[in-house]
Amino acid sequence: MAGVPTPKCPIRIGEPCTLCFPGASGPQDCGLVYLVQSDDEWRDQLADKRREVRAGGTLAS
Template structure:
């Protein structure tokens, strides 16, 4: 059985690609820290997640019609 792959909390649904130098997962990623500590970035991130979810729901509804 393989080692579990952590998911990136910023890029929803994608695995952690260790894009931040020195990070070994989301738990010590500087990008995750910056978004979590900045209220404006949190709002923007939440809005993009909502938009992405709405777009995916519409695509699924179209396919099921």
Template sequence: MARHVEARCPLRPADKCSLCFPGADSPANCGLVYLMRDDPELQELYAEERRRAREGRIGA
């Protein structure tokens, strides 16, 4: 039996992909995801936020 997998937003991992970027049909072709992944400064900010979130979950 085929299983439906719900795509998650790489920019907001707690949320499912809402197709918020016009023309996107998944995170794989989302312009916002592309812009974030193509910008080294945004990549570092995103990585730092993910580290903080992980530490918060572990410390709680």
């Protein structure tokens, strides 16, 4: 029997969605995800972090 897949948090790279935003049922309706994706600078910073992780680097704060 297959388990229920756990969605990954698009903001906290590599971590599961923990429904940290009140009222969210997952990343698809998370206010934090919306805020980051609607801000050009934050979206670019998140893309940089994802590239760093894919390249095998460590996450810099």
